[in-house]
Amino acid sequence: MEQESNKKSLDFIRAIIAEDIANNKNEGRVATRFPPEPNGYLHIGHAKSICLNFGVAEEFGGTCNLRFDDTNPTKEDTEYVESIMEDVKWLGYDWGERLYYASDYFQNLYDFAVMLIKGEKAYVDSLNADEIREYRGTLSEPGRESPFRERSAKESLDLFERMKEGEFEEGAHVLRAKIDMSSGNLNMRDPIMYRILKQSHHRTGDTWSIYPMYDFAHGQSDSLEEITHSLCTLEFADPRPLYDWFTEQLGIYAQRQIEFARLNLSYTVLSKRKLMQLVQDGHVSSWDDPRMPTVSGLRRRGYTPVAIRSFCEKIGVTKQDSVIDVALLEHALKEDLNKSALRVMGVLNPLKVVITNYPGDSSEELDAVNNPEDESAGKRKVPFSKELYIERDDFMEEPPKKFYRLSLGREVRLRYAYFITCTDVIKNEDGEVTELHCTYDPQTRGGNSPDGRKVKATIHWVSAKHSIKREVRLYDRLFTVAEPEGDKEGKDFTEFLNPQSLTVLKDCYLEPSLADATPGVNYQFERLGYFTVDTISSKNTKPVFNRTVTLRDAWAKVKGK
RNA sequence: UGGGCCGUCGUCUAAUGGUAGGACCCUGGCCUUUGACGCCAGUUGUAGAGGUUCGAAUCCUCUCGGCCCAGCCA
Numbered sequence: 073m074e075q076e077s078n079k080k081s082l083d084f085i086r087a088i089i090a091e092d093i094a095n096n097k098n099e100g101r102v103a104t105r106f107p108p109e110p111n112g113y114l115h116i117g118h119a120k121s122i123c124l125n126f127g128v129a130e131e132f133g134g135t136c137n138l139r140f141d142d143t144n145p146t147k148e149d150t151e152y153v154e155s156i157m158e159d160v161k162w163l164g165y166d167w168g169e170r171l172y173y174a175s176d177y178f179q180n181l182y183d184f185a186v187m188l189i190k191g192e193k194a195y196v197d198s199l200n201a202d203e204i205r206e207y208r209g210t211l212s213e214p215g216r217e218s219p220f221r222e223r224s225a226k227e228s229l230d231l232f233e234r235m236k237e238g239e240f241e242e243g244a245h246v247l248r249a250k251i252d253m254s255s256g257n258l259n260m261r262d263p264i265m266y267r268i269l270k271q272s273h274h275r276t277g278d279t280w281s282i283y284p285m286y287d288f289a290h291g292q293s294d295s296l297e298e299i300t301h302s303l304c305t306l307e308f309a310d311p312r313p314l315y316d317w318f319t320e321q322l323g324i325y326a327q328r329q330i331e332f333a334r335l336n337l338s339y340t341v342l343s344k345r346k347l348m349q350l351v352q353d354g355h356v357s358s359w360d361d362p363r364m365p366t367v368s369g370l371r372r373r374g375y376t377p378v379a380i381r382s383f384c385e386k387i388g389v390t391k392q393d394s395v396i397d398v399a400l401l402e403h404a405l406k407e408d409l410n411k412s413a414l415r416v417m418g419v420l421n422p423l424k425v426v427i428t429n430y431p432g433d434s435s436e437e438l439d440a441v442n443n444p445e446d447e448s449a450g451k452r453k454v455p456f457s458k459e460l461y462i463e464r465d466d467f468m469e470e471p472p473k474k475f476y477r478l479s480l481g482r483e484v485r486l487r488y489a490y491f492i493t494c495t496d497v498i499k500n501e502d503g504e505v506t507e508l509h510c511t512y513d514p515q516t517r518g519g520n521s522p523d524g525r526k527v528k529a530t531i532h533w534v535s536a537k538h539s540i541k542r543e544v545r546l547y548d549r550l551f552t553v554a555e556p557e558g559d560k561e562g563k564d565f566t567e568f569l570n571p572q573s574l575t576v577l578k579d580c581y582l583e584p585s586l587a588d589a590t591p592g593v594n595y596q597f598e599r600l601g602y603f604t605v606d607t608i609s610s611k612n613t614k615p616v617f618n619r620t621v622t623l624r625d626a627w628a629k630v631k632g633k
Numbered sequence: 634u635g636g637g638c639c640g641u642c643g644u645c646u647a648a649u650g651g652u653a654g655g656a657c658c659c660u661g662g663c664c665u666u667u668g669a670c671g672c673c674a675g676u677u678g679u680a681g682a683g684g685u686u687c688g689a690a691u692c693c694u695c696u697c698g699g700c701c702c703a704g705c706c707a
Binding site for chain 2: 080081083087107108109111141143144146147200201204205208209210211212213214215242243246255256257258259260261264266267268269283285286287290306307308309310311312313331333338344386387388390391392393394395396397399400402403404406410411415417441444445474476477485486487488489518519520527528529530531532554596598599600601623624625626627628629630
């Protein structure tokens with residue numbers, strides 16, 4: 073088995089790392105990092121990166137740092153730092169002592185900048201933002217050199233120090249690298265290293281009035297932490313030569329950056345801006361709305377860390393732009409939940425059933441299996457009595473050909489209970505079915521008939537007087553189309569929002585064992601799907617249940633045809 | 634059309650010059666006290682054209698198509 077798993081092909085990044093180790097590069101050391109900017113909540117795309125970076129470290133006996141890329145104080149906040157740490161931990165990864173912040177390196181970075189100025193590799197530019205853009209040229213035309221480009225090192229140094237002292241207003245000057253204004257790679261056209269920002273930083277407060285750009289911080293941060301393999305998404309391939317230029321000019325440890333494709337998921341959006349818009353425009357309740365693809369949203373929905381990690385493993389790592397079918401995510405979820413979730417019975421759309429030949433006010437308890445996939449989960453008792461609720465969908469007055477469930481005159485099994493036969497259909501003045509009268513066969517207690525009689529269907533139920541009434545929220549995909557972004561006719565992604573993404577059911581009847589249900593436990597409501605207690609809406613009130621994902625429903629497919 | 638990256642079943646992803654395989658989805662069937670799960674079977678693919686080679690998804694050339702870059706964001 074071990075040999076087999078060794079033979080299993082590695083993705084291109086793991087192949088590179090394996091080769092580096094074989095060549096004793098970095099003395100065989102492997103060090104990665106997960107470097108989020110604390111300006112928002114983590115989503116499933118970040119989970120891919122987390123699983124990759126922490127996963128690689130685990131597999132190759134290396135380390136993985138958690139580093140906050142907090143170089144822009146205008147967007148960052150400790151609230152995000154905390155949620156990010158919570159999410160990474162929840163996914164099951166541990167950075168141990170290896171918690172870093174780019175802001176820890178502000179002094180190092182400043183010193184690096186001074187070195188480059190002294191070496192005439194950087195200069196203070198006093199053009200304004202519009203002028204800099206104009207001088208940068210275009211994709212097909214080279215840029216022009218700034219009139220301040222040949223400013224002396226002494227003058228630049230003086231200005232840079234005064235920028236640091238807060239002597240100038242935002243935008244008055246920037247520090248630029250002196251590289252090549254005619255490069256085909258726009259990132260090399262004298263990129264900005266530092267800008268003046270008179271903003272309080274969530275960690276350094278008002279210590280600094282200049283802040284390094286990401287491009288001048290990330291590579292050096294990797295270098296200072298001696299990251300061997302700096303894994304990032306494809307859009308960072310363009311500035312890679314710049315990072316390499318900085319480390320070379322500075323003569324510091326050079327990490328190797330490797331880019332991979334970011335995750336796209338069907339029927340959702342994954343850009344921070346768009347997720348923000350969904351929250352701000354009230355299309356969802358919050359960042360952790362159970363319909364959101366954020367880690368916190370998925371967690372609240374009932375996703376498990378195991379499922380998310382398994383998903384990340386299944387999708388692989390390549391450089392190809394791709395859209396992963398959300399069905400694969402759901403598959404990974406169901407695979408985990410099928411093994412681990414406790415089975416219970418709950419009726420979402422109740423229809424009353426009276427067992428006419430069952431003795432009036434008596435009741436009894438029947439044995440039910442908690443998890444057929446896991447014997448150690450044991451059994452429980454479920455109460456049975458004369459009046460029950462069954463699912464409205466489980467009865468049809470005029471059943472079509474392949475409908476196996478209850479109808480007038482037909483016998484079905486109540487799971488773990490008895491065979492019942494429908495004898496009467498009670499309707500109101502509008503002709504709606506309000507109640508069913510059935511008879512039960514006492515010989516079939518537990519669900520089997522001594523005469524070997526078979527029924528075609530087994531349906532779930534709850535005892536009316538023993539059941540608990542609870543609110544259940546049904547979630548569906550947020551968008552009606554697979555790729556809501558980048559519509560060919562230029563429609564905004566919000567035009568594809570699914571108006572049915574949330575259905576609230578107030579009057580659901582659940583078996584009494586669910587009275588103690590606590591958040592964080594996954595249940596399978598038999599024949600319906602997986603559900604979990606909502607963490608937010610269940611505080612100081614009766615628990616509310618979220619439907620995590622439905623079960624496969626063969627009847628729904630037949631019916632649909 | 635400057636630079637960078639990428640094209641393998643519907644969707645992901647293997648095959649690193651030697652039988653194009655797996656997963657998801659889908660379709661049948663079996664099993665079933667969940668129309669679940671499981672099991673079995675099946676459909677479908679190397680963007681195109683040349684070239685090199687005994688042999689090409691893989692190497693070369695060209696064509697076509699897609700993604701990213703002109704923030705004092707990351």
